[in-house]
Amino acid sequence: MNKRVLLTFFILFSCLSFAQTYEIQYISSYNGKVLTDQSPTLVWVNEKENFILNNKIREQKSDYPFEITKVEKPSNTIVSFAFLKSNEIISNADTEAVGKQSFEFTNETKKILGYNCKKAVTKINSNTIEVWYTNDLKINGGPSVTGQNLGLVLEIERNKNSVITANFIKKVKKTDIDNIVKGSINSTDALTYKDLLWKSRFTTLKVFDNETINFSEDSKSDQNIKRFANGTIILKKIKFPKISEGELIFAELKQQSNGDAYDRTGTVFFIPQDKSQSFFDGLEKGAKTLPVFDNGNGKQYYGITATENYNPAVEMMRFFTPFGINKFNHIQLKDKNWQTINPYREDITELKPSLSEKELWIGTFIGNYDKGGHKVSLEITIHKSDQTVNKNNTVIPLFNSLNIMEMAGQDYSTMFNNDKGLFVEFTLKKDLKNAQLRYTSTGHGGWENGDEFVPKANSIFLDGKSTFSFLPWRTDCGSYRLFNPASGNFSDGLSSSDLSRSNWCPGTVTNPNFIPLGDLKAGKHTIQVKIPQGPTEGTSFSAWNVSGVLLGSE
Secondary structure, eight states: OHHHHHHHHHHHHHHHHHHOEEEEEEEEEETTEEOTTSOOEEEEEOSSEEEEEEHHHHTTOOOSSEEEEEEETTTTEEEEEEEEETTEEEEEEESSTGGGOOOEEEEEEEEETTEEEEEEEEEETTEEEEEEEEOTTSOOBOSSSTTTTTSEEEEEEETTTEEEEEEEEEEESOOSHHHHSOSOEEEOOHHHHHHHHHHTTEEEEEEEEEEEEOOOTTOOOOSSOEEEGGGTEEEEEEEOOOOOTTOEEEEEEEEEESSOOSOOEEEEEEEOOSSSEEHHHHHHHOGGGSOEEOOSSSOOEESOBOBTTEEOOEEEEEEEOOSSTTTTTTSOOTTOOOOSOEEEEEEOGGGHHHHTTOEEEEEEEEOOOOSSOEEEEEEEEEEOOOOOSOOOOEEEEEEEOOOTTGGGTOOOOOGGGSTTOEEEEEEESSOEEEEEEEEEEEEEEOSSSSTTSSOOOEEEEETTEEEEEEOOOBOOGGGGGGGOTTOOBOTTSOBGGGSOBSSOOTTOEEOOEEEEEEEEOSEEEEEEEEOOOOOOBTTBOEEEEEEEEEEEEO
């Protein structure tokens, strides 16, 4: 009888011991200072499993997306749960990661919360990780997947400056995990899991998906995409959400040759429609219906400067196609493994005031005369961030001399052969603090003596006074040789894509300059751009594509 009682007691004690769960809270610190803006890490651990989350997730107050990690024992399978949004959960299981961990064990010891701890050291992506663990509680677990086989991890220190350490441990009868991890869960492979989680962290506006930009009478608009200038311009109307202070905006375009082998000027732009006339009117009715700029050189340039009733297209990103990427990858050179797609990505956060909560025509232009042309995809992404580099609340379009309607008769920007250059008047309704000119410039045309291959100073005048002057020149074009399979090769051992140019290289983005203008008073002002444009030589001539918007805070 006594043996039965003892056996029953032993079984009950074993079950209770096996089922014992500990709740541990960890706080994070950096360089000795507690990170009060981070929710403390929370761990529930017993002999069967270890859940890693934080207090906000436990209270179901965490913003999406967020993750919970489960370590199943004794298999040490790591199950990751990603909560992308309400009622959308994905998971992935990894059976190998814990087993691959290796440590250097030391003789160092210390006490954390009264428990005897030992130190082990490992390296992760060149970071030195020190793990303090205890075997006093006879269970394995911790605030990350690192050290799950060692014991109960109570502190992890990275590179002697970033620390997560336990600040309390208590026994609990049950956890709240069933109230959090519930409903339908879609299991995915590891790469899909990471991709879906990453993409859920920001907003993506898909503009173009593998669209053709070419030169053909067969290029027609449809219900989604408008096409102009024989297909060299594509447009789509996009509705932007409210973009809050601190959020960042990126434009990303991917391009491949679909037949055109040459380096071409490209631009991503939007069309302001806050005045009685817009660039869109010129696309539909012809460039010559737009306001004309005449500087006295005998030519007329339509739609390039702002007027009281008109704003030019605002350039978001200027890019240059490489020589025949993908389509001409069959051109083989020894030790040259050509790239198959050209990515262009630029931070355009400073344009936020013109984008937030607006519905706008977003366009892409590539100047070419090829029926195959190019294939492009364009996305605009919006990211939550604490960065506050761009504090302007105002964007005022001023000029854009890039002849986007080139294939519909819009002339090249050759106005800089006259001393007046490009000149625009504008009126500020309010004082503008910390004004900047977002200025993008590239020189084109000619050969040897043309401005494309000769450095020329760009000078900016504000209200008739010289404000800024610089040489827009790129010497790094040879870095992009693997994007240029159809580039010509010369007897001197260089290829055409190697040559330095006036602020652009085949296969790259041209970054804008942000020119400080100081505080501007309300009223009338002028901006003038002067460039010593080279003379025409036979049929060869030089031109300059310059665009500018005024930034600042009212």
